[in-house]
Amino acid sequence: MKILEEIKKLCLSRYNLSVLGAQVGIYALLVSIWSLVIMLLEHDVNAAKESMRVNAFVLFLLLIVFMANFYLLVPYLFEAKSKLKHWAFWVINLLFIILWNHHIFSIYNDDLPNAPIRIGFYQFGVMWMILNYAMVVAAIFVRYYIRHNTLRRQLREEKQKMTEAELAWLKNQLNPHFLFNTLNNISSLTQTSPNNAQKAIGQLSELLRYALYETQPKEVSLNGEIAFIKNYINLMTLRSGSNVEIKSQFIIHNSQLLIAPLVFLTPVENAFKHGISANKPSFIHISITEDNGKIVFLCENSNYPKNDTDKSGKGIGLENMYRRLELIYPGRYQIEQRISQQTYHIKITIKPYKR
The missing domain is CATH 3.30.565.10 (Histidine kinase-like ATPase, C-terminal domain)
Structure with missing residues (x-):
């Protein structure tokens, strides 16, 4: 119960709610802009709708990776002073990213018609993993920035x-x-x-x-x-x-x-x-x-x-x-x-x- 209360307090803090609002706003903006670009280039409403559906799904996967790290994994594992928790942070992230993105990684080689396309799929897989880990690093830096600003504000208030x-x-x-x-x-x-x-x-x-x-x-x-x-x-x-x-x-x-x-x-x-x-x-x-x-x-x-x-x-x-x-x-x-x-x-x- 104590952990749940701490998580609730963490999620409802003013800074964290601001980050959540910014992330949802960026997510909606990117989906809308990409759909608008498709609409202007293809002049096809159906293509724009399909683009919105696909990008909404793909960007949603990245958004969840960021939020899971920002609200839970970074504060309770990465920011802990235990080396064991640091290792657990990266291992859990690896497992979480693979399980969360299993729909993207579940395409079997038999479904790919030839070697060049399979090679392209492997390259896409590597880039997609890097992009997911970029969300992890982004969560770390955003939390560091917020914590640093909070400490500076507290020190300024104490000095005053x-x-x-x-x-x-x-x-x-x-x-x-x-x-x-x-x-x-x-x-x-x-x-x-x-x-x-x-x-x-x-x-x-x-x-x-x-x-x-x-x-x-x-x-x-x-x-x-x-x-x-x-x-x-x-x-x-x-x-x-x-x-x-x-x-x-x-x-x-x-x-x-x-x-x-x-x-x-x-x-x-x-x-x-x-x-x-x-x-x-x-x-x-x-x-x-x-x-x-x-x-x-x-x-x-x-x-x-x-x-x-x-x-x-x-x-x-x-x-x-x-x-x-x-x-x-x-x-x-x-x-x-x-x-x-x-x-x-x-x-x-x-x-x-x-x-």
């Missing part, structure tokens, strides 16, 4: 699932990291400017709403992302002193552009984290522009690296961003970074997918 899982993990890392850095900044405000700290908490709630609820899709509106970055800059500006120059510019002509959510957040965070000194002149310049369908993010800031004793969220930001860009925009992004004369520069160019 792994990529999505990794992106989800990276995103889940990003939100706590962002929250940690922001709370760290608000914490310092509670001591120096309680009023600004209260205002910052209100702004933080708006940022969290976007980060937690608006960034669930794989891509979000670029305008929405820019609004988030503007709010973040305004929040961070509250704790910046008069010695810090903060400039931002956003020029987007195509309002339909989409971008991966929070992809530019890390360099903006790092600019406020590493670009501001308590007693030295500092600057942060941030821009997002559109250039021939490409999104260009640019951030330049003074660079005052934190020392080893600073524990304010060190480590995962940039590495997380690089990995996300590679997973989401492989071959469609560029990153330029440089540090010169205590100035940090990063430029990210992304070519979004067309919709």
